[in-house]
Amino acid sequence: MNGFHKTDEKSRTQSPFVHEVAALCVLAGKILLQNGAETFRVEDTMNRIARNFSIENAQSFVTPTGIIFSIENTDITKLVRISSRGTDFRKVTQVNSLSRQVAEGALGINEAYRQLKMIDSSTKTYAPWLQVLAAASASSCFLLMFLGKWQDLFPAFIAGGAGQAAAMYFHRLTKVKFFSEFISSIFVGLIALYSVKIGWGIDLNKIIIGAVMPLVPGVPITNAVRDLMAGDLVSGLSKFAESVLTAFAIGIGITFALALR
Known part of the structure; x- marks a missing residue:
């Protein structure tokens, strides 16, 4: 039995x-x-x-x-x-x-x-133009949140939208991680730089800060902290490292753009 x-x-x-x-x-x-x-x-x-x-x-x-x-x-x-x-x-x-x-x-x-x-x-997503518009609007709002001037609103709007469009395009173009963030941040830096040079903008730093915010890996950083707090050390540390590298790529892209000043 x-x-x-x-x-x-x-x-x-x-x-x-x-x-x-x-x-x-x-x-x-x-x-x-x-x-x-x-x-x-x-x-x-x-x-x-x-x-x-x-x-x-x-x-x-x-x-x-x-x-x-x-x-x-x-x-x-x-x-x-x-x-x-x-x-x-x-x-x-x-x-x-x-x-x-x-x-x-x-x-x-x-x-x-x-x-x-x-x-x-399912591939249902928001239309690309709507994603770009949302990123541009968010960039303008971040500019005001960081006490930027109203005169810088339009340059931040354009730079943020261009950065999002570049990120979406290069993300589809290449599988190399962090490349799209690097290239899109160069677009943001160049647009912010030349908008100040031609008199459209006033505060270069505030324009850049507002425009790069849609590119910042906020969700991965939040998940990394939550995973670490939950005891998932391998996942938490790897997500944190990925977020840091993404932020590093954004910073290098902005630095490269400003070096052309």
Whole structure:
């Protein structure tokens, strides 16, 4: 009887259903990690989904560049490499909502996986012109927040919009990390510099500060601090290093532009 019980339990834990649950958990974690979620949120969501499908012994390990998910007492271990990351809180919110529906029993595994695939493949974003306009408007607001003069409002608007447009263009053009931030900050510095030279602007420093704010990696820095506070030291330090390098690229780009003065 004991041997029969062990054989039956082994076949149950290695059934196709368990593989489907593992695939569902990994896909949810992948979407969250690629779109700006914190490490502890990714791990917690994956483990909760597994528990809601009666799998209590799931383990997950998440870093900014990869996900490892395993279920004890089975041969299931999945590794997913994360090569690109961004910020899309719409997708993060959708995955969180789906996780809650799974917890409430409103979604079966097949429907949940189908919806996750739709979320993952969704390319719905704001139009590029609207993103540029939002960055330009934010730059003007940051200028006023840092006590800039009203005469510098228009140069900050133009520089911030041009920097965002350059960042979007070069991000699609190359996969080299930090290159788009470097080039876009050069655009910001040059526009700010020549707007002051021709008399459109007054305070060069305030124009530059306001215009580069949309490029500053605010979300990664915040996530790095939250991960460190949650005890995820590997993820926290790596995200912090990435944020510092991005800020460094922005600073070098501004310095290069000002050197042409």
